[in-house]
Amino acid sequence: MLGDSCVDLGQGFPNFDPPEFVVQALRDELEGPVVGAVRTRHQYTRTAGHVTLVEALAERYEGHLGRPLDPMKEVAVTVGATNALFLAMQAALARGHGREIVALEPFFELYRSQARGLHAEFRSVPLRFDEEAHAFELDEAALAEALGPDTCALIVNTPHNPTGKAFEEWELKAIAKLVEQHPHILVISDEVYKYMIFDPPSGSPSTAKDAPKGHVHFAKLPGMWERTLTVSSAGKTFGITGWQIGWLIGPKQWMEPIQRFMPNLQFCAPTLTQRALCRVLRQAAQPFHGLESYYEWLRQDYARRRDIMVNALEAGGIKTARSQGGFFLLGDISGLSGPDGPLHESWQASLRPGEAADWTTCRALAAEIGIVSLPVSPFFGHGTAEHIRTRFARFCFAKTDATLEEAAKRLKSLRA
Template identity: 30%
Template sequence: MTVDIQRLNQRLASAQPSATYRIIDRVAERRAQGAKIISLCAGEPDFDTPGHVREAAIEAIENGHTRYTQVAGVRSLREAVATKFRRENGLDVTWQDTLVCNGGKQVIYNALAATLNEGDQVIIPAPYWVSYPEMVQLCGGEARIVTCEANTGFKLTAAALAEAITPRTRWLILNSPSNPTGAVYSREELQALAEVLLANPHVLILADDIYEHLIFDDQAFHTLAQVEPRLATRTLTMNGVSKAYAMTGWRIGFATGPRWLLEAMEKLQGQQTSGASSISQQAALAALEGPKDFIRESRAAFQGRRDLMVELLNATPGLECVSPAGAFYAFASCAGLIGRTSAGGRALLTDEDVAHALLDEANVAVVHGSAFGLGPYIRIAYALDNASLRKACEAISTFCSTLR
């Protein structure tokens, strides 16, 4: 009898690796070969973690906070998380209504893994973060993609949501501000979606608010359970310290929602990873309870970078870019490049071809929009200093100007 020892879990075998990390790997390969690459593909701030947060981590080590914690997180951090949700989002929660995970990604995965059964559907507006559909299928569900074009601001409308819901719908995932488009839902837009959801009480809602503090032009942030409190009993509101406090590597995400769901997620996490890093939890506590100057300063810097990028991209032949309202991504249409040939001889038949050609010929790394569910676009992360962004745009412009 022949035994296939390399046989994988069927769901894992059919999953796709993260397109973002594939590009990051290619950047590393090119740099190892000596190429000078400007990477505009990673979704993380380029700023250092604030000093008081780093100091709190050092103190945590010196004071012996180096052991296992409760699976759901240390109480002091959970109390700070609850305070954050009450103060910043108007959610009436206590520390028992919170859960701390090993990054925001684990929050989302745990929620899906704890609730999805075969045949359950999850509505995902496109463009979407690349991991949403893969997480859904890994957990046995079916991603129901709803394409949201530029004419709706890349945002889900109430009519489109109503049409997408079926008796098998288990979740709606809503990300605002959005990765990859930077789209931000207004209170009125959220209320319209809420009316549809109120009429469909079998649907759970996952509000991914990780870019909450990166909203520009003095716009206000709103989350669904805040806009419509009647949905709070079936809404998981997820956030973390990675984007707001430049703490991507610390791996701390958190959430609030109905206790039955949080308890199920905690049960899963207890058999999976246990609690998050004890040191990172102390650092996150310092971030949530400490000064907020960093948030204001980084938001102002990102808004200036956004304005610079939008101006330069719209001055580039073949590219068009609407001004994003939040996050730190420009989602630029490259439809004007499709069907042409690069100076290096590459046929640009898709946005993925454009992304690969920019890396190989212009030494600029971006991610193709089709990886996020909508092409032909490219996602450009402007999490670099202005000089680097200008240099990257000059290289992109030269590349586009020499197409045949």
């Protein structure tokens, strides 16, 4: 409805093109001479991943995880991380050890939808919100109480959507300790934002050249390789969500049934983008814009965008939860609610019968100053108290400087 006047901070993808070397890789793959294997670039490739790409991914993860990997049996390329998550949940359920999938709350809504689509029970365990630090942290006791004989999978997402939390190594080790008490539980480690950690938590640094700074791979923790399927993708790291290339990394006993089922879900991820990504991965590890690699440039660039968004929101009276990584910030919008707040008549006009207050506030924010954000109540379980579920809105800062500057200008008007 807002048309060109909209400042869209709701959708979770960049509104700018990827770096030129990424675009050039696809151009080279598309326009290169037609010789040998290149003749098949427009056709199906191997279902579990183009051979050159799975070899490249295996080589990278060998450095990240500190162990050898079989590219044909321990790597699978999927149609985005979405398919990887589905396949991982399906594999956990197929083992027949319970029908419950557990995630930490707030959670990416896709987890609940996929679990229900697979006829599983979905259970969420709230993270504890530290009011003084204005940050989320693990509630170890709550997680311990939630895990049991009916739990077949636990989803761990770091950096975390929607909070931006990067889990500390001690938190992940505490989760691993709990998992050890339940031999039937598979951990699904969602790591799509791992190259975007701005304030690295304490942890064991990797010596691999392209290792994500500050990120702790759950599968690398003692005893967790055999219990973990790692999900990641190229979309967030390279700003190419439309390429739809994700992957699963895990031990043979989990990957074999996944690879066997894959042709029934996807014949293959897009061949051209798989082939181009091989070029991208080689280039990304090289020096970029005066820094040691593209990955370090990415981390610093997004840290800068995060800081602009934090300052813009807080200048508008919206206090932010600590965001250490990813695309998103949570802003405390409770002060905007109500007819006496800074959204004035827009808040009253945005009311809908039976609707959660965060939806009303986000609609009023769009009507009042043209900024679109995402209500966060869908990221919570229905048993969570209303004042917690509706306290926050999610703001995406994977946007151009011009977009962020315009957002800052409009948000400042809330204090006028």
